[in-house]
Structure formats: C-alpha cells, structure tokens
Amino acid sequence: MSRKISTLLLALVLVFSVTLCAGAAQSNAGLNVEAQHRGDEILVTVSVYGGQGITNGRIALSYDPEMVVLTDVRALVPCGEASINRETEGVTVLAWVGSDLREEEAILRLTFRASSLADQHFAAEALEAYVDETEVTVAAGETTLLVNPFVDIANHWAKDYILDAYHIGLFNGMTPNTFAPEGTMTRAMFVTTLYRMAGEPLVEGMADFTDVKENEYYTNAVSWAVEVGVTNGMGGGLFMPAKPINRQEMATMLYRYAEAEGLDVTAGVELADFVDAAQVSDWAEEAMTWAVGEGIIEGYPGAYLKPTVNATRAQAATILCRYLGD
Numbered sequence: 001m002s003r004k005i006s007t008l009l010l011a012l013v014l015v016f017s018v019t020l021c022a023g024a025a026q027s028n029a030g031l032n033v034e035a036q037h038r039g040d041e042i043l044v045t046v047s048v049y050g051g052q053g054i055t056n057g058r059i060a061l062s063y064d065p066e067m068v069v070l071t072d073v074r075a076l077v078p079c080g081e082a083s084i085n086r087e088t089e090g091v092t093v094l095a096w097v098g099s100d101l102r103e104e105e106a107i108l109r110l111t112f113r114a115s116s117l118a119d120q121h122f123a124a125e126a127l128e129a130y131v132d133e134t135e136v137t138v139a140a141g142e143t144t145l146l147v148n149p150f151v152d153i154a155n156h157w158a159k160d161y162i163l164d165a166y167h168i169g170l171f172n173g174m175t176p177n178t179f180a181p182e183g184t185m186t187r188a189m190f191v192t193t194l195y196r197m198a199g200e201p202l203v204e205g206m207a208d209f210t211d212v213k214e215n216e217y218y219t220n221a222v223s224w225a226v227e228v229g230v231t232n233g234m235g236g237g238l239f240m241p242a243k244p245i246n247r248q249e250m251a252t253m254l255y256r257y258a259e260a261e262g263l264d265v266t267a268g269v270e271l272a273d274f275v276d277a278a279q280v281s282d283w284a285e286e287a288m289t290w291a292v293g294e295g296i297i298e299g300y301p302g303a304y305l306k307p308t309v310n311a312t313r314a315q316a317a318t319i320l321c322r323y324l325g326d
Contacts, residue, residue, distance in 0.1 A: 030139030
C-alpha cells in the first residue's frame, strides 16, 4: 500500500474523533506498560488489555529524555496500518487503523539507552480508541524501572556485581523485589545465565535428558549448552536441573563456554597455594586454574578455594561479571 493511502487510513482515527462521537463509551480496556533491562538497553512494551474488538486508536508513551535516549521503536499491531510519530521530545505516539485486537495485545515496543543512573519512569495514555465507529475509554498505564529493585542486597558485598548482572539481563530476581544473594544457585539457573550471555540463540530440538521437560524456563538453555559443549549432563541420561552447582562445576561450565566462544583458555596458575587444592577434581583442574588465573574466582580467607562448596547466586553473578570485565 502506498504512503499516500496509508496516511489517509491513519487520518481516519482523527476523523472519528471529530465526526462520530460526542463522548466515549465506558470499557474495561487499559494500557499495560512493562520495562526491563536487556543488555545495555531498556526495552519498554505497551500492551492493551481488555481491548478485544478495538479497531482504531492512538496512544502516547511518555518518558524523560534527560534520563533515557530512544534508539528504536516498533509498532506491534498485528494487522491493519500503523504509524509512529517521534517529533515531540519525550513522547512517542502510535496511531493505527484496521486492527481487531484480542483480549490482550502488545502494540508498541521501544528501545532506550539509559543516560542516567536513576530510576526510569514510563507512562502511556490512550489519546483515542474505537471499536468500529464507537469511541471507547482505555485506562492509562505506567511503570517505573528501578535501578535497584532488590530490598535484600543493600549491604551485601556483591551488590554492585548483582546489579550489573541484573541490568545486562543475565539474572532476574527470585521475586520482583528480592534477589536472594545467599540462595542456592542450581545447575538450571547457571546454564540459563550462560544462555542469556550468549544472546539466547535459536535452539532446534531438545537435549536428551529424561529430567528436562518441555516449556521449562531452562529447557532451551540446557539444549543449547549440550549443543555447544558447555555441559554433558550428570550421566545416566540426567541433567539434574534442580541440583545445586558447586564452585568447580560452575568454573568448568564457564571454562567450556569461553572455549566455545573461541577465547584463549590456556593460561592458568598453580593451585598449590590453596590449602584445599587437593579437593579440586581432576576433571575440573584446568577450569579452576584458568578461572583463578584470570581473577574470575577468588579464594576464601585462610587460603581456601572450597571447590566443592555449593555456589550462591551472589557468587554466580560475581564470576560472570568478572568474566565479562564488568
């Protein structure tokens, strides 16, 4: 369809508001705004809920241009014609016609780069919305993306690493406002963080483990990890996703990840200075010497390495950030 025709279709939204309705009918529809850190970016998605049957409309997403820089915007309206206006600083307007929204539908996605280490606020309002020729009300929505949403890390030694890992999208909280820094890191959790670090590449098929089911949060991550050689499982056809991962297992997976990335992992240091060096398993020795040599894993007071001690979520976030150089 030509630009001229698209422009005329979108102009119908404005015509409706002038000629068809004196007031808007009440509805249960509203806007939902979700924001999340993803790598060095902030992704904001605006959805319409309870808007089944809405065919035309305009919404505006507002933000503080001194806090974030808009780098990309995409209309997600599933059908019809859509247009985006970015001319007003701090406001992006989406207009669309010819759609038939479902009960809940994502219609707009924006990508930002943060220019300030502060909480980021985003608000969406419906300038107008129609079901065919009937104007309907759509409730506004807003969200605030917190720099630190976690109430349980304020005085934790790994706070900065935890927030770095969260902001670049490697970790989520255990709840929206808790990270559980001393909580157990499982094999499924750690493989998932590595998968996210790799950019969540497309996976074909599933790994052949009897204890990895479809549609779990870690399913694709495990399949990817087997495919690239990060893990071979625990033997007997098992991956043991819920098993706590210890420090030498964590180092070994990260070592194999680095190999798969084509990095030089030949450098290392002798572990003899650690009083418990003999506890390092033969299969983990190369990985541990590399991780210690690179400063990714450090020892405990008293020159203990503790290779068989289960890793915490804080420790996992720390070693991944050190690996990335953060």
